[in-house]
Amino acid sequence: MKIETKKVTFDEPLYCESGRILQPFEVVYETYGKLNEDKSNVIVITHALSGSHHAAGFYEGERKPGWWDNFIGDGKAVDTTKYFVICMNNIGSCFGSTSPLSSHPLTNTPYRFRFPVLTISDIVKAQIRVLKSLDINNVKAVIGGSMGGMQALCYAIEYPDFAEHIIALATTAYTRPWAIAFNKVVTEAIRNDPEFKDGYYDPQDIKENGLKGLAVGRMAGHISYLSPHSMDEKFGRRYVDQDGLYELFGRFEVERYMEYNGYNFPHRFDPLSYLYIVKTMNIFNASRGSDTLAQSLDKIKSKLHLISFSGDLLFKPEEMVEIYDTMCEIGKKDIVTHKMIDSDYGHDAFLVEVDKFEDYVKDILGNKI
């Protein structure tokens, strides 16, 4: 499978929901597969909080493939022998698209806290600009999980004629306080870290040394991505150090896992980006701009497919059921489906347990559902 990574720069402003503008702005994206002649085989993949445009395949020398490689590729659920798949790095994120560390055009210094607060709508608006620049005016499907699912819902509501199918996994129509609370831990942990220097850190330094505040916050995040059950399965009560029982900092395996994932994270992710992205999730509300969720969902014309996971503690299945029920109540039963996947894994099931929903996605894309 061939990977093409590209960057596109827009000189015309992006008008953000806050009233602020981003001008210029850039988006990095990756494509897999081949665009057919009438451009009818496009699938947009939207990524989650810490994801990137690198959704599938291996770069040269890379040991781990893109983050949804088990789902996207030749012959896979999102079959790159059939579809032209595009995944764009969200603006605000730190993998090449315009972010808080990009240069402010007037000062040629990083935006940092002068960067506008973005919303999911702003992120999608930037993506639409990329797609239009490629002369893609409608797509076969938009597929995303978690924060990617929020983007998928946003496509459905704000661009009703754009996608034939919207597939939103492990997400919500509005972020509940439980998820906001997890984000709060990382927000405070970052801000309190003296090395964050109130946002005026040296990006290279912080990447090399790793910001401990971000690491600790990320550990809390990892709890929310798993579940009591998946942790029992993965780690049990096994010790790393057999003699560590009476050592104050002797570790259980679950602790080593958290250290590994926590402390590695700041080497690849930027703390200002993290602050801005969790903000987009916290304030996401599919019914904003309407009086009710029903009124928002009433705009949808695409086929909306909701996939939830029974053990997801971050965005609970009930949150997807609410969307499904509301769609039914407003007479859109024929264009909505909800599949609940039986899973104990937790929120990350949408990344890990692809085998449980790949056939369903194939059927959707084959227009059987």
Next chain:
Amino acid sequence: MKIETKKVTFDEPLYCESGRILQPFEVVYETYGKLNEDKSNVIVITHALSGSHHAAGFYEGERKPGWWDNFIGDGKAVDTTKYFVICMNNIGSCFGSTSPLSSHPLTNTPYRFRFPVLTISDIVKAQIRVLKSLDINNVKAVIGGSMGGMQALCYAIEYPDFAEHIIALATTAYTRPWAIAFNKVVTEAIRNDPEFKDGYYDPQDIKENGLKGLAVGRMAGHISYLSPHSMDEKFGRRYVDQDGLYELFGRFEVERYMEYNGYNFPHRFDPLSYLYIVKTMNIFNASRGSDTLAQSLDKIKSKLHLISFSGDLLFKPEEMVEIYDTMCEIGKKDIVTHKMIDSDYGHDAFLVEVDKFEDYVKDILGNKI
């Protein structure tokens, strides 16, 4: 209701499970009600992680009463007109009993990391010493929730002739990785805070200024004490600042709650104590010293009453069911009861929703159950 706060010092060593000793050691405790002549009306209350010996009543000028005042008092479930109630500050904790900030007898400087890693058994052993010093050799009941419930189980297993009734609420026979993971966040947050100074902080300074690492870690803890549902009820998606939507640090109410509880905590709790106490919880395992949980539970002679809460995400009801089922399997069905309280509140229900189990406790103490 009269409160008596006392401190007792033991010159004879406390032999800890780790092989280390504490000598001398002190325990602060509080009593309510009156000890009857044959000393048959004693109830021991065991406290949780951040609790103290101040379980009920108001000190002079105090605005908030002891932590279980809705449960303990004249005419309440634990009726201080009938019972002599005693609650002891756990050793390792920071409310007056011997702790990592106590003086090491050889150097007259604080133990800090020279303090021995304690276990729940060690904590209970120290309590037994206090009770024996009062010539109390058996009690009507031991009652505790969460980490207090671990202590209650420990009384049941290690001191089978000591209590008539053991009431363990919202607890577990061994801490699962989910709970260990939450403790990991606070452990790392404390250790990474430069003001912690690798444990060599000035206790007065840190109490006045508040250790931010402990604050952030405590925020993660608060997530585990609540539930998605109770947070929805308490906070919804309400904003503190009406215009804060596009302010990066504009706050939701749930965020204000976490800030309030997080940042106030270090003014009343010591970080070294916190590290030592979460360690006791992490390594708690009611079956240690036996081959199986069944073998441990087989030692129990007291009536064991388990109270779990359906919405408890920290120590899930299944963990109590496991204890109940094991008791039944080993032929102890006649001395075990399990009551599942229907609750969406989360782990803290044992502190908050006393009205849901107070009658049950009254019946136990009245020997009706």
